[in-house]
Amino acid sequence: MTKPVKTTCPYCGVGCGVIATPQPDGSVDIKGDPDHPANFGRLCSKGSALGETMDLEDRILYPKIGENTVSWDDALDMVAAGFRETIDNYGPDSVAFYVSGQILTEDYYVANKLMKGYIGSANIDTNSRLCMASSVAGHKRAFGSDTVPGLYEDLELTDLLILVGSNLAWCHPVLYQRVAAAKQERPEMKVVLIDPRRTMTADIADMHLAINPDSDCHLFMGLLAALNDAGTINQNYIDKHTNGFEAALEEACKLTSEEILKATGLGQATLNEFYDLVIRTEKTVTLYSQGVNQSTSGTDKVNAIINCHLATGRIGRPGMGPFSATGQPNAMGGREVGGLANMLASHMDIENPQHRDLVQGFWRSPTIAEKPGLKAVDLFKAVGDGKIKALWIMATNPVDSLPDGDAIEAAIKACPFVVVSDILAETDTVRHADIVLPSAGWGEKDGTVTNSERAISRQRGFLPFPGEARADWWQMAEVAKRMGFDDAFTYAGPADIFREYATLTTLSNDGVRDLNLAALADLDATEFDALETVYWPARDHASSKGKRFFADGGFFTPDKRARFLPVKAPIEIERASTEQLTLNTGRVRDHWHTMTRTAKTARLSGHLAEPYCEIHPDDAEARDIQPADLVTITAATAMITVRALLSSRQKPGNIFVPIHWTDQFASSGRVDRLIPPLTDPFSGQPASKNVPVAVKRAALHWHGFAVTRDLPTNIAADYWAKAKCDGGWRLELGFATSEANLATAAAMACGEDLENVSIQYRDKATGQQTLLWFHGDRLTAAVFLARRPVSVSRIWAVDQLTASHFDLTARSKLAAGRAGLDQPDRGPIVCSCFSVGANEIRLAAQSGNRTLAAIGKAVSAGTNCGSCRSEISAILEEDMPLAAE
Numbered sequence: 062m063t064k065p066v067k068t069t070c071p072y073c074g075v076g077c078g079v080i081a082t083p084q085p086d087g088s089v090d091i092k093g094d095p096d097h098p099a100n101f102g103r104l105c106s107k108g109s110a111l112g113e114t115m116d117l118e119d120r121i122l123y124p125k126i127g128e129n130t131v132s133w134d135d136a137l138d139m140v141a142a143g144f145r146e147t148i149d150n151y152g153p154d155s156v157a158f159y160v161s162g163q164i165l166t167e168d169y170y171v172a173n174k175l176m177k178g179y180i181g182s183a184n185i186d187t188n189s190r191l192c193m194a195s196s197v198a199g200h201k202r203a204f205g206s207d208t209v210p211g212l213y214e215d216l217e218l219t220d221l222l223i224l225v226g227s228n229l230a231w232c233h234p235v236l237y238q239r240v241a242a243a244k245q246e247r248p249e250m251k252v253v254l255i256d257p258r259r260t261m262t263a264d265i266a267d268m269h270l271a272i273n274p275d276s277d278c279h280l281f282m283g284l285l286a287a288l289n290d291a292g293t294i295n296q297n298y299i300d301k302h303t304n305g306f307e308a309a310l311e312e313a314c315k316l317t318s319e320e321i322l323k324a325t326g327l328g329q330a331t332l333n334e335f336y337d338l339v340i341r342t343e344k345t346v347t348l349y350s351q352g353v354n355q356s357t358s359g360t361d362k363v364n365a366i367i368n369c370h371l372a373t374g375r376i377g378r379p380g381m382g383p384f385s386a387t388g389q390p391n392a393m394g395g396r397e398v399g400g401l402a403n404m405l406a407s408h409m410d411i412e413n414p415q416h417r418d419l420v421q422g423f424w425r426s427p428t429i430a431e432k433p434g435l436k437a438v439d440l441f442k443a444v445g446d447g448k449i450k451a452l453w454i455m456a457t458n459p460v461d462s463l464p465d466g467d468a469i470e471a472a473i474k475a476c477p478f479v480v481v482s483d484i485l486a487e488t489d490t491v492r493h494a495d496i497v498l499p500s501a502g503w504g505e506k507d508g509t510v511t512n513s514e515r516a517i518s519r520q521r522g523f524l525p526f527p528g529e530a531r532a533d534w535w536q537m538a539e540v541a542k543r544m545g546f547d548d549a550f551t552y553a554g555p556a557d558i559f560r561e562y563a564t565l566t567t568l569s570n571d572g573v574r575d576l577n578l579a580a581l582a583d584l585d586a587t588e589f590d591a592l593e594t595v596y597w598p599a600r601d602h603a604s605s606k607g608k609r610f611f612a613d614g615g616f617f618t619p620d621k622r623a624r625f626l627p628v629k630a631p632i633e634i635e636r637a638s639t640e641q642l643t644l645n646t647g648r649v650r651d652h653w654h655t656m657t658r659t660a661k662t663a664r665l666s667g668h669l670a671e672p673y674c675e676i677h678p679d680d681a682e683a684r685d686i687q688p689a690d691l692v693t694i695t696a697a698t699a700m701i702t703v704r705a706l707l708s709s710r711q712k713p714g715n716i717f718v719p720i721h722w723t724d725q726f727a728s729s730g731r732v733d734r735l736i737p738p739l740t741d742p743f744s745g746q747p748a749s750k751n752v753p754v755a756v757k758r759a760a761l762h763w764h765g766f767a768v769t770r771d772l773p774t775n776i777a778a779d780y781w782a783k784a785k786c787d788g789g790w791r792l793e794l795g796f797a798t799s800e801a802n803l804a805t806a807a808a809m810a811c812g813e814d815l816e817n818v819s820i821q822y823r824d825k826a827t828g829q830q831t832l833l834w835f836h837g838d839r840l841t842a843a844v845f846l847a848r849r850p851v852s853v854s855r856i857w858a859v860d861q862l863t864a865s866h867f868d869l870t871a872r873s874k875l876a877a878g879r880a881g882l883d884q885p886d887r888g889p890i891v892c893s894c895f896s897v898g899a900n901e902i903r904l905a906a907q908s909g910n911r912t913l914a915a916i917g918k919a920v921s922a923g924t925n926c927g928s929c930r931s932e933i934s935a936i937l938e939e940d941m942p943l944a945a946e
């Protein structure tokens with residue numbers, strides 16, 4: 062097959078269109094789809110590298126029971142029997158599904174139907190709970206429905222874009238590029254970044270408000286009062302379309318200016334400047350993301366933001382409105398079909414008896430869940446308490462992503478019956494499964510996803526299912542049939558499921574519910590296959606083109622009015638001691654979630670190759686932490702060890718640790734282990750930020766850096782982190798051993814034998830050591846050891862794996878750990894697309910290339926996907942943190 066196939070990127074909620082063209086040699090050519098309304102041909106570094114993640118290494122290809130490969134029939138019979146037996150003995154609430162924003166809408170629909178309509182429990186929740194549940198709760202409280210009012214183009218049309226708790230440059234890069242391009246065209250457009258860290262998104266910001274974590278409510282309550290004081294409120298809109306303004310304003314006015322300044326940590330002048338900017342700018346969009354949602358006050362933050370938009374009537378018109386940017390590719394699709402434990406399908410409510418009757422009647426199901434099920438954190442607590450005895454986890458890795466990761470792992474281990482459907486055999490969750498089912502991955506499976514702006518796009522398969530992999534919906538339908546529910550789960554393919562779901566959205570829906578896909582309810586398989594991106598509501602042809610909501614009211618509450626929420630400012634989280642720092646978590650540019658896909662590519666792994674902690678130099682100095690030291694971070698639940706990256710971009714008193722590293726890629730880098738299981742009271746979303754922690758230098762005597770052609774199966778070191786590189790693997794190492802045992806320990810860590818070492822070099826003055834192993838003129842492994850973090854250039858050392866070392870000079874340069882003059886050190890990779898290092902960019906800048914365009918022309922960096930452009934700008938400003946290179 063070499064025909065180009067239009068599909069959708071499987072990573073973030075931007076939902077970019079991709080054109081995938083399988084090549085005769087088995088590779089896949091990936092391009093952005095110029096016709097897709099989310100990206101118009103752009104892709105970020107992750108999307109561009111999709112073709113490099115499609116190998117079958119570590120894939121689960123056959124069903125397994127324990128260690129044994131079995132037939133699908135045997136596996137499905139056992140799954141059905143396990144669930145049936147548990148339900149018969151302990152009732153429907155003794156079983157649960159934990160699904161994912163990575164699965165397709167059709168998979169979600171079948172999972173939800175089976176659990177809520179046939180098993181009769183609502184114990185189905187999704188990892189989207191960790192991402193945007195507070196936005197859902199905030200939308201429902203204000204609008205009566207989970208409706209995103211605006212469109213991506215509003216981010217370009219606005220005069221003021223306020224980014225709250227969103228590192229758009231790294232987490233939604235194509236949206237960032239769209240905003241950056243709009244701002245370049247209209248420099249008068251203002252961007253305000255609200256984030257404790259001066260992230261790369263600050264590159265396009267006119268103002269950066271480095272507020273204290275979880276002070277967003279204070280900030281936006283103060284804004285509501287300021288808008289009122291300035292007479293900027295839209296009384297006509299408030300009177301015609303809303304309820305509760307006075308109560309919300311009264312609550313906001315209770316906050317004194319001193320309280321706002323103390324909570325946020327801002328100065329009065331900065332606060333005034335921000336408020337004045339909002340007051341005088343009609344066309345305002347407030348885009349918020351996980352910095353808002355992942356909090357014990359996440360839902361209140363969302364409503365504090367929405368209150369300001371309702372008060373000014375700045376909603377649902379071009380360039381105006383609150384906008385929730387979802388993290389995952391199909392978080393929205395899951396919301397639409399009831400993937401959350403507290404929702405029914407098609408934006409209907411479990412607690413509404415009419416909705417229950419409607420859905421049950423449509424499904425002709427024997428039962429229907431009558432109360433909300435357990436949300437993710439409570440669900441796994443119930444697994445740990447033994448209340449849930451059969452658990453099916455699909456396309457997600459909760460051991461690495463849920464708070465209190467050690468407790469989650471213990472709960473899964475103790476659960477009597479665990480089924481995991483996934484694509485990779487080696488994840489920290491799969492290893493605890495009783496039954497493993499091989500799922501189809503991106504490029505193989507077929508269905509739809511919905512992005513953050515309500516655009517439904519097709520994800521199309523362009524490769525055959527490998528081995529015996531099967532679609533998730535098929536697995537659930539087969540189990541349902543074996544549980545005795547044949548008639549309701551006989552689907553020929555995803556088109557059948559989509560049609561059923563679209564029809565359900567239309568039932569008794571003369572405008573009382575936002576989600577109505579009437580225009581898509583009759584698609585046959587051929588039409589479904591050819592479906593172009595459509596927006597909901599797709600009630601008719603016109604409304605599927607991208608409609609905004611609420612400019613003229615029409616909310617989905619009983620009286621059609623929006624509700625202001627009298628939000629209260631949250632109480633500050635207490636610190637055990639003033640020595641503690643505040644841990645915030647998030648994503649890096651080139652990795653996705655628990656790295657199961659992105660760590661397969663050397664290109665993406667080269668950007669940030671080990672888990673790290675971004676810390677302000679003052680906080681580091683106070684703890685005697687030097688650049689690139691290994692540090693321990695201790696919370697009430699656990700301790701991890703990561704690399705220190707000193708950066709004045711970090712707010713003093715705060716640290717940042719990325720979420721991605723798992724036990725597969727680092728000895729102790731799982732930040733989820735540090736997060737306590739605290740949740741927002743309305744949404745149940747865990748607070749993955751604002752965690753008190755202690756940070757100190759790790760007690761290791763030796764540091765090491767190694768490159769190896771073959772990865773050792775067990776890396777025996779007190780600290781390690783591994784990343785793929787061209788020609789093999791790179792390893793960061795740490796040892797607590799004495800010098801006498803160091804060489805043996807280092808050789809073992811690299812999977813080599815000290816007896817066979819080709820060159821062993823020890824600098825008498827410093828004690829630094831190098832061990833090299835060659836096969837012919839090729840390097841097979843090199844390890845560099847030092848008392849302090851090893852200063853060898855990583856990218857130069859990696860290049861040695863593919864270089865020839867036939868003469869002694871080349872080998873002695875290697876032993877000395879130095880690039881020769883003929884091989885200048887490229888520095889850490891900044892541009893993944895063209896493998897351009899920071900030093901190359903600096904050199905180009907020093908030669909007079911002082912703009913992004915000039916750098917692009919000189920060394921190509923930033924000229925493909927553009928994801929690194931903010932980092933190039935930072936280098937141009939000589940403000941790039943490089944400690945953990």
Ligand code: SF4
Nearest residue numbers: 070072073077105108
């Ligand atoms: Fe994929 Fe990047 Fe687009 Fe997100 S912004 S959908 S990760 S290409």
